[in-house]
Amino acid sequence: MKLDNRSNKLLEELISNPSVTSKDIEQKYGLTRRQLGYSITKINEWLTDEKLPEIQRTKKGFFIIDQSVFTTFSKGETSKQEDTSILSEEHRMHMILMMLLSKEDLSLVHFTSELKVSKNTILSDLKQAQQFISNYGLTVRYTRRDGYVLDGEEFQIRKLLLHVLEKILRLKNGAELLSRLVDIKAAEVKEITQRIESVEKKLNLKFTDDRMATMPYSLILVTRRIKKGNLIRAFYIKYEELSDTKQYHATEEILYDVADIPMEERLFITLYLLTTNVYWSEFLTEEAIPNLMEALDDMLRLFERRAVISIRDREQLLNKLLLHVKPAYYRIKYQLAELHDMQHTVSQEFMELHHLVKKSTEPLAELIGMPIPESETTYLTMLIGGWLSKQGDSIQEKTKAIVVCPKGISVSRLMYSQLKELFPEFIFLDTLSVREFQQYPFAYDLVFSPIALETDKKLFITSSFMETEEKARLRKQVMLEVHGYIASDLDVEEILAIVQNHAEITNEVQLSKDLYRYLHRDEADAIRKQRDKEPAMTLADFITPETITLRDSASSWEAALKVGAAPLIRKGAIDSAYVEAMVGEEEKDPYIVIGPNLAIPHATPEDGVNDVSMSLLRLKKGVAFTEDYSIQLIFIIAAVDKKKHLKALMQLMRLAGNEADQKALIEATDKETVVNIIQKYATN
Structure with missing residues (x-):
């Protein structure tokens, strides 16, 4: 009798450490109680064959081993092993899925024989597999005639195949394990590798080493499915988008011996080649994705502004980014596959850099039409971070600041804009609410806020809107605190x-x-x-007789928003959906109250803003906003960007600080009185 590798390792553990407990072994090797019991049974069967006493277990989980067993092992008589590994539940699940993806007529016996575990363990693993593949819209089905099979769209099955293949090949001796599991011969791997190398020559590029290690197995298993008739019936990628690429024509090198290959399968192999990472390409710009280089350039400029860094040799970096992003474009757009999960590889040194890169990927996400996945963003961070290190730059050496404002999105953006212009040499990481600040994960040096906060960093209290003198005073204060000098003292x-x-x-x-x-x-x-330089609209430009509504009361906050927004809907400045969005923002952003009786409800431009606009609803009797506030002045703000309404918002902030004028607005009997009060703030 032969001992499997897991049982052999456990026997060696018991011999070398006889005081170990069952719980210790389960934790060390990632085993369940049932798995450990199964291995102990196997060990005892082997000991019986070797005419040695069995190992006993006490109720407290200790092991009783006869001295003759120790004597036998001290003579070097070790057990013979099979070439298998101790597999975790996740690894077993991947192996089960690979069998389902590659074999037919599978029963529980096939799984138990291959994985060396009990039927109950396999049933448990199958449940875990079903839960996992539900993310792909797939199911595991069992019938007496067909055994265990995968059900679902073939394109989703292919995505699962590529994912599971990656997982297995990353195991120690993964290639050998996979070849045995699905019966792949070395000659097959050699043949398909030669075809891939031929493709490299046709495309004038070199695939990365890890891709070259994976691609032969991927293509072998995909072509097997094609030959068995498991075909992609409907393909959502347009023929015109891929058929002009070199990768499309290169598929002939891979599929030349597959008869009557459907167009959809050619497109799939083309897409697979397009999504495969390369480390060198002779023709970077050939067959370039329209506007990709421009999007990367915009992304890099956004990053430079946010990180307060000037990138040297940017053309070289852009080419390096393009080399990675071209395959990533197809990976993200068509969700065929992702890079390995890399977010945990970002060291603490790169956390803030990663944050800034992530915030700068908007042009790329807009071009692709989908958010950039974390794994791809992490890789971009590594590329950019390595480039900065090469040129001797680091954001760790720069002063990093955050803005904490309890008064809502619009006021926060105003503060952020003012401070960023006032301190162009600082990196401003984010603008945060108080709750977000309390859980903020990134490292920073300075905090700017209109309220006192509990922090061990340098805190500068500043008003939401700063006049000229306050800005000059704040800059001097900050520069003295941070650098010990004021700029005007420099020679x-x-x-x-x-x-x-x-x-x-x-x-x-x-x-x-x-x-x-x-x-x-x-x-x-x-x-x-x-x-x-930008056209600046005043508060009086927005708050006119047409956008003012005078009421005594409103039945609810939602009703008040509908009444206040009605003038803007009538003039086409916003859609009705914007009102619903403002109602929803109440729960996400309760800090829209900027005065004792004054609030500025708003949502995002994407929620239904057609033109920058504002309106005013005056209520003599306040309407309840949460449990803390009764609001009588509701200024609805609809912004199309971050700039056009800022001057008006600054003027509104001054109004919020004047209780006498707020009281006059509340008591006003006609719109003319309201306009006259508003006009006082529109001249500054």
Whole structure:
């Protein structure tokens, strides 16, 4: 009798550590109580064959081993092993799925014989497998005639096949295990590998080593399914999108001996080749995906702005990104496969970098039409992070700040915009509510907030809207705290001398002027000039007699929103869906109250905004908003971007700080009185 590998390992564990308990072994080897019992039975059967006493177990889980067993092992008489591994429940599930994907007429006997576990264990594993494949829209079905089979769309079965194959090949000796499990001969692997190498020559590229290790098995198993008649019947990828690619024509190298190959199967193999990672390509821009390079360039520029970094040799980095993103484009768009799960490989050093990269992938997500998966974002982080290290840059050395505002999205964005312009040298990671701040996972150095917060970082209390003097005062305070100096104290000549030691200056006079202008600039004037470039609408431009509604009361918050939004719906500025979205925002963002009786409900532009607009509903008797507030002034805001309504919002913030004018609005008997009060704030 031969001992399987698991039983042999357990016997060696018991001999070397006789005081070990059942619970210790279960935890160390990831075994269930039933699996351990099964192995002990096998060990005892082997000991009986060897004419040795069986191992006994006590009620407390200890093992009693006869001295003759120790003596036998001390002489070097070890058991003979089969070439199998100790498999976890997850590994067994993957092996069961691979058998279902590759074999027919399967019964419980086939599974128990292959995996060396009991029928009950297999039944439990099958339940786990069913739960897992439900994500693919697949089911495991059993009949007496067919045994265990997979049911579902063939395209989803192919996705499952590629996923399970990856998992098994990542095991130690995974290739040998897979070849034995589904009967793949070495000659088959060699033949298909040669075809892939021929494809590499046709495409003028080199696939990555890990892809080359996987592709032969993937293509062998896929072509087997094709030959058995397991075909993709309906394919949602348009022929025109893939048929002009070199990969489409290269499929002939792989499928030349498969008769009557349907068009859908050619497209599938083409897609598989397109989604496969490469580490070198002679023609990066050939057959480029329309606008992909532009999207990558936009992504990189967004990242540079957020990380306050200038990337050198950006063309080289863009080409490196393109090499990865071209296959990723098809992986993401058609959800055929993903990279290995990499989010846990992001070290603490790269957590904030990963966050900034993730926030910068909007152009790429917009081009593909789908969010960028975490695994792909992680890989982009590694590429960009490696490039920054190469050029000697790190965001760890930069000052990182967050903005914490309890007054809702619009006010938070206003604060964020002001502070980012005021401190262009800082990395602003996020704008957060108080609750988000309490659970914020990333490292930062500074916190800006209108309220006191419990934090061990430097906290700067600032108002939601800052006047010119406050901005200048805040910048001086922050620069003294962070760097120990104020910019205006710097000497231009000393800076020029330092620059001359490390770089060649082509126009010293102009550089001196530019440095002086920057170091002695008035921050508030610079910000105002920048903002003046954009058309700025005032509060009076929005709040007009047509957008004002005067009522005594409203039956509920929802009813108040409908009444307040009615003028904007009539003029076509918003759709009715925007009102429903604002109602939904109440639960997600209760911090829209910016004054004792004043609220600014809003939603996102995508929820139904056609034009930037605002309206005012005045209620003499307040309407309940949550349990804490009774609101009498409701300014509904519908924004199309982050800029056009900001000046009006700043003016509204000043109104929120004036109790006398709020009271006058509440008591107003006509719209003209309201307009006159609003006009006071529209001139600043």
